[in-house]
Amino acid sequence: MTQTSKTQRAAQAKVLYTEPIEMVATLEKHLIHDDYTVGHDVTDLMGLPHDAPPSATTKTARMHDRDIIATDGTLLASLSGMSTTVTKMTDPHDGAQWLFIALTYLVTAHGYHANIPQGLYFKNRDGGPIWSWGFPYNDFRAECGWNNHMAYFPFKDTTGVSWFSDWNKVSWRLSEGFFYPC
Numbered sequence: 001m002t003q004t005s006k007t008q009r010a011a012q013a014k015v016l017y018t019e020p021i022e023m024v025a026t027l028e029k030h031l032i033h034d035d036y037t038v039g040h041d042v043t044d045l046m047g048l049p050h051d052a053p054p055s056a057t058t059k060t061a062r063m064h065d066r067d068i069i070a071t072d073g074t075l076l077a078s079l080s081g082m083s084t085t086v087t088k089m090t091d092p093h094d095g096a097q098w099l100f101i102a103l104t105y106l107v108t109a110h111g112y113h114a115n116i117p118q119g120l121y122f123k124n125r126d127g128g129p130i131w132s133w134g135f136p137y138n139d140f141r142a143e144c145g146w147n148n149h150m151a152y153f154p155f156k157d158t159t160g161v162s163w164f165s166d167w168n169k170v171s172w173r174l175s176e177g178f179f180y181p182c
Contacts, residue, residue, distance in 0.1 A: 025061040116177030144182035
């Protein structure tokens with residue numbers, strides 16, 4: 001195929017647009033695990049000694065499955081199994097605290113691919129924002145042929161752990177963007 005025909009074909013391809021999407025989840029009591037000791041497998045990953053493993057508290061918010069639909073009604077991608085887990089850990093040696101934050105979900109592409117900015121917004125019980133997290137260089141992706149493809153976005157924060165106790169809701173936002181046919 002010549003370069004000209006590729007260009008013509010690309011110009012004729014149906015590029016679809018999606019408006020911003022927001023999904024909100026509230027923490028469930030049974031998904032809060034207070035004050036447990038972290039196992040050796042985790043302390044090994046962090047380079048911490050085994051003599052006094054850190055204590056931790058974990059909160060997880062699960063979100064409902066969601067389809068991403070274009071402004072014209074076309075199904076572009078599906079998300080399932082989405083959850084956000086935040087673990088606050090305390091080092092027993094010096095009392096230092098840090099957060100491990102992980103967003104996970106499964107992506108199924110429906111004939112389109114995309115790279116679109118995404119972010120998490122942590123909220124208090126009343127829905128007011130208390131902390132946000134963008135994903136520089138880790139946009140939402142959907143690739144041709146993906147069927148329940150695991151997306152995993154971990155992050156470690158050592159600077160702002162004070163919001164953890166007030167966290168009650170999380171909002172995942174997908175910016176507006178374009179999906180391109182496979």
